[in-house]
Amino acid sequence: PKFFWIDFDVAKLYAKYPKGLFTNGVVRKNGVNLTLNKLINHFCFDFNRGSKFFKRLRKFELEYNDNPNEQAKAIRNLYERQLKLPLVDIDLTLDEYLKWEPNADEKKKILTAYNETYKELPIHLDIEDRFTASLESGDIDQIKETLTQILSNENIKLEKKINVLERSLEVDPNSSEIWEAYVDFADANIQINNTLEKIYKRALE
Numbered sequence: 001p002k003f004f005w006i007d008f009d010v011a012k013l014y015a016k017y018p019k020g021l022f023t024n025g026v027v028r029k030n031g032v033n034l035t036l037n038k039l040i041n042h043f044c045f046d047f048n049r050g051s052k053f054f055k056r057l058r059k060f061e062l063e064y065n066d067n068p069n070e071q072a073k074a075i076r077n078l079y080e081r082q083l084k085l086p087l088v089d090i091d092l093t094l095d096e097y098l099k100w101e102p103n104a105d106e107k108k109k110i111l112t113a114y115n116e117t118y119k120e121l122p123i124h125l126d127i128e129d130r131f132t133a134s135l136e137s138g139d140i141d142q143i144k145e146t147l148t149q150i151l152s153n154e155n156i157k158l159e160k161k162i163n164v165l166e167r168s169l170e171v172d173p174n175s176s177e178i179w180e181a182y183v184d185f186a187d188a189n190i191q192i193n194n195t196l197e198k199i200y201k202r203a204l205e
Contacts, residue, residue, distance in 0.1 A: 045160040086124040
């Protein structure tokens with residue numbers, strides 16, 4: 001992925017206060033929309049925090065998209081994308097969507113996607129429980145051991161693996177063990193030279 005890393009607190013502030021950016025002429029509305037979409041692409045595999053960015057972008061569409069047809073299409077797409085991902089409170093997201101959606105055929109389609117995602121949820125809950133426990137321990141050896149298990153699991157998507165690596169660095173951004181695991185993983189799995197170069201530079205800082 002090109003847009004592979006950004007500080008979560010910076011992203012959260014951007015998502016929380018987009019209006020000031022375009023009302024003050026810093027960026028156009030479509031620029032805010034594009035950036036919020038990039039933040040979704042970056043954080044959508046973050047089990048506990050990904051949902052927040054979908055919610056922020058839906059709110060942005062409701063408040064600032066003046067075309068009713070475009071607005072409905074954008075909001076529907078955001079719900080569909082979110083409900084295809086195993087994120088926290090997926091059942092609450094579905095309830096919210098069903099209350100908003102006026103189209104019965106669309107409801108059926110997205111319910112099918114939700115049911116498929118829900119089947120995968122126990123696996124992801126187990127991964128998150130083990131990974132969160134290792135992060136909360138603050139023990140780098142335990143974090144690295146859990147990372148190794150996750151990174152070697154062929155059933156876990158690349159983006160999710162990058163997400164757990166980044167979350168590990170939030171605990172200790174200076175850990176040589178975590179950076180070594182990140183660089184080794186990137187060498188074996190990331191094909192975009194520009195992205196690899198950024199990871200190397202961050203590891204050496």
